[in-house]
Amino acid sequence: MTKIKVSIIEILFTIIYLLSFIPSGYCAPLSGNPEPDRIVCLYGRPLHDNDVGAVMSGIAGRDYSSSIQTSLFLPGTSVWLFIPYSILRNDKTRKYLVTGYQDGIDVFQRKGKQWKKIKKAGKYASFPAGALKERYFVKLFDAFPADTSSAFLVVCRKNNNYFFSDLQADLKSEAQLAAWHSAFMASADAYPKLTLPFFGIAFTTIILLLVKFFLSHDRAYSFHAVGHILFLLFFILLYYHFPVNIDGGPFDNPLYCVYLDKFFLFLSISSLLISLRFFYQSGKWVTLNNRFTKILASTSTFIAFLVLVFPYVTDRYYMINNGCMIAATAITMLLGIHLVRIRAEIKGAFRIIVVGLIFLVSFVYLGFGMVLFSNSRLHIGLEVLQAFPMLIGVGVNNIFIIIAFAKREHQIQQESLELKAKAIETEMSVVQKSLNPHFIFNCLNLIDSFLYVNNSRSAREVLFNFSDLLRLVIDKSPQRLILLAEELRMLELYINLEQSRSHQSFTFEIAIDKQLDVQQMQVPPLIIQPMVENAIKHGILNLKTTGGRVTVSISKATSSLLRIAIDDNGVGMNATMALDRASYLSGSHVGISLTRKRLEIMSEVFDAESRLEIFEKTGRQGGTTVNLFLPILKV
Known part of the structure; x- marks a missing residue:
C-alpha cells in the first residue's frame, strides 16, 4: 500500500515537470478563459491608463465588448483594443488598424510574455519630417511577426468632446487604407466650402474698417479691424483642429495651432474691449467704463501671453483649452454684468455694437455647446456643429459692426453740426450786438437834430x-x-x-x-x-x-x-x-x-x-x- 502511494506521488511530479516544457499559450485553458480570436475592446478605462496587466486580466475575465460603439467612448476616458495574432494571420496584408481621429493613440506589442509600447500616434502626435503621419490609423508592423504569441493592444484616448471622429477598429491593407482616406476626405469636402461666404464677409468688413481708419484716422476703426483680424486668425487655426484639415496646417506639430489659436483669441478679445471705449465717450459712466474695459483688456492680454508659456509646463493641452474656455467665459460674464450696470447709457452706435457682440458670443458658445452635448446619432460632422454657429455669429456681428460705425459717423456729424451751430449762434449774437448800438446811435442822432x-x-x-x-x-x-x-x-x-x-x-x-x-x-x-x-x-x-x-x-x-x-x-x-x-x-x-x-x-x-x-x-x-x-x- 505504501509503495502504491509513493508511485502515485512520483507520477504526479513527473506530469508537472513535463508540463513545464509546454508553451504557456497552450496552458491558457487551464489558467482561465482562452484569448478572443477577434478584435475586442475595453471601454471606460482611465484617460492616462497604461496598466497592460489590468487590461489583460479584464480580457481573461471576459470583461470586454465585441462591438465598436462611439457612444460608449466617453470624454476623459480611454478604450483599449485587443488585436489577437490569429486575426492577423488570416490576411497578412492588413497591417493598418483604422481607429478614426483620436486625441492620442498608443500601441503595445506582446513578444513572448512581455508587453512593450512600440509607438505613439493620434491627432496631436508629433512625427519626424517625412515620416508616416498616423493620426487616424496605426501601422501595426512592417514585417509580419513570426512569433505566434504576438498580439497588439491599441489604446485610444479621448480628452474631450471636441474635434473627434467616430471610433473604429478596422484592419485594412495599404490599398484599402488609401481608399478609406479618399472617401473620408470626399465626405468632408463641404467643410471648407461652407466657410467661404463667412470668410468673405469677414475680409470685406476688415478691409472696410482699415480704409475708414486711413481716411479718418479714427482709432476706433483700427482697434476693431485688429480685433477682427486676430479673431479671423483664431478661426483659421481652429479650422486646422478639424481631423480633415489637421495635416494641412502651417505647423508640423498640430499642438502649435491649439496654443496659438487661444493666443489670438484673447488678443482679439482685448482689442474689441478697447474699441468699445470709442463708442461710449460721454455720459456719467464714462470713467467707470474706461477703467473696467482697461482691466478686462489687460487681463485678456496677460492670458494670451500666458498661454504661450503653458506648453513648457504641461503637455496636457486639453487642460489649457478648458482653462482658456473658463477664462473667456469669466471675461464675457464680467463684461455682461458691467453692461447691465450701465444699460441706461447704452444708446445709438454703442447699443448696436453691444447687440452685435451679444450675437457673436451667443453663437460661439452655441457652437461649443452643440459639440459638448452632441452624439453620433446626429450623423453630422462635429466640425460643422461647431463651425456653422460660430460663422453665423461672425457674419451677423460684422453686419452690426458696419451699421454701428455708420451710426457712429452720423452721431459724430450731428455733434459736429451742433457744435458748429452753437458757434454760429454765438457769432450771430456778437454781430447783432454790434448792429444794435449802431442802430440806436443813429436814432439818437436823429432826436438830437430836432432838439438842435x-x-x-x-x-x-x-x-x-x-x-x-x-x-x-x-x-x-x-x-x-x-x-x-x-x-x-x-x-x-x-x-x-x-x-x-x-x-x-x-x-x-x-x-x-x-x-x-x-x-x-x-x-x-x-x-x-x-x-x-x-x-x-x-x-x-x-x-x-x-x-x-x-x-x-x-x-x-x-x-x-x-x-x-x-x-x-x-x-x-x-x-x-x-x-x-x-x-x-x-x-x-x-x-x-x-x-x-x-x-x-x-x-x-x-x-x-x-x-x-x-x-x-x-x-x-x-x-x-x-x-x-x-x-x-x-x-
Whole structure:
C-alpha cells in the first residue's frame, strides 16, 4: 500500500515537470478563459491608463465588448483594443488598424510574455519630417511577426468632446487604407466650402474698417479691424483642429495651432474691449467704463501671453483649452454684468455694437455647446456643429459692426453740426450786438437834430416813436428768428423817424406778394433796416431835389427762396462815394458788411441759400436796388 502511494506521488511530479516544457499559450485553458480570436475592446478605462496587466486580466475575465460603439467612448476616458495574432494571420496584408481621429493613440506589442509600447500616434502626435503621419490609423508592423504569441493592444484616448471622429477598429491593407482616406476626405469636402461666404464677409468688413481708419484716422476703426483680424486668425487655426484639415496646417506639430489659436483669441478679445471705449465717450459712466474695459483688456492680454508659456509646463493641452474656455467665459460674464450696470447709457452706435457682440458670443458658445452635448446619432460632422454657429455669429456681428460705425459717423456729424451751430449762434449774437448800438446811435442822432433846431414838439413825437421802436428792438433782436410781420413793424417805425428827420422829403412803400403770409414766415431781426438806412442816408438825402422814394418789395424768388428788394431813386453809390467817401465807408460799408456776415451765418445754420446783391441803376431815374435772398422759413 505504501509503495502504491509513493508511485502515485512520483507520477504526479513527473506530469508537472513535463508540463513545464509546454508553451504557456497552450496552458491558457487551464489558467482561465482562452484569448478572443477577434478584435475586442475595453471601454471606460482611465484617460492616462497604461496598466497592460489590468487590461489583460479584464480580457481573461471576459470583461470586454465585441462591438465598436462611439457612444460608449466617453470624454476623459480611454478604450483599449485587443488585436489577437490569429486575426492577423488570416490576411497578412492588413497591417493598418483604422481607429478614426483620436486625441492620442498608443500601441503595445506582446513578444513572448512581455508587453512593450512600440509607438505613439493620434491627432496631436508629433512625427519626424517625412515620416508616416498616423493620426487616424496605426501601422501595426512592417514585417509580419513570426512569433505566434504576438498580439497588439491599441489604446485610444479621448480628452474631450471636441474635434473627434467616430471610433473604429478596422484592419485594412495599404490599398484599402488609401481608399478609406479618399472617401473620408470626399465626405468632408463641404467643410471648407461652407466657410467661404463667412470668410468673405469677414475680409470685406476688415478691409472696410482699415480704409475708414486711413481716411479718418479714427482709432476706433483700427482697434476693431485688429480685433477682427486676430479673431479671423483664431478661426483659421481652429479650422486646422478639424481631423480633415489637421495635416494641412502651417505647423508640423498640430499642438502649435491649439496654443496659438487661444493666443489670438484673447488678443482679439482685448482689442474689441478697447474699441468699445470709442463708442461710449460721454455720459456719467464714462470713467467707470474706461477703467473696467482697461482691466478686462489687460487681463485678456496677460492670458494670451500666458498661454504661450503653458506648453513648457504641461503637455496636457486639453487642460489649457478648458482653462482658456473658463477664462473667456469669466471675461464675457464680467463684461455682461458691467453692461447691465450701465444699460441706461447704452444708446445709438454703442447699443448696436453691444447687440452685435451679444450675437457673436451667443453663437460661439452655441457652437461649443452643440459639440459638448452632441452624439453620433446626429450623423453630422462635429466640425460643422461647431463651425456653422460660430460663422453665423461672425457674419451677423460684422453686419452690426458696419451699421454701428455708420451710426457712429452720423452721431459724430450731428455733434459736429451742433457744435458748429452753437458757434454760429454765438457769432450771430456778437454781430447783432454790434448792429444794435449802431442802430440806436443813429436814432439818437436823429432826436438830437430836432432838439438842435428847438423843435421840441417834433422831438417829443420822435422820442415816443423811438421808445416804441427801441422796445421792439430790445425784445426781438436777441432772438435768432422773428416773424416777418414784426420785422416790417420795426421797419415802419424806423421809416417814420427818418421821414420826420427829413421833413417828409421822401415817400416810402412796402409791397407784399398776396401769396405770402407775413404772420407765418420768419426772418432774422433787423435784416432789412440797414439796407433801408443806406438807401435813405446815402441815396435819398443826397438828392438836390425833393421827390425821393424808397420801395420795399417782398416776393418769392423760388419755391424755397424769399426775395426782399429795397429800391430807391437816390443818387447811387458812385455819386455818394464821390460826395463823401469817408461817410460812405464808415456808414454804408459797416451796415452792408454786417448784413453779409449774417447771411453767411444763416446759410450755414439752415443749410440754405442766403445772399445779398446790390445793383446801381442807370438812366434818368438813377438810384440803387438791393436784393436780399433768404430761405423761406415758416413758423
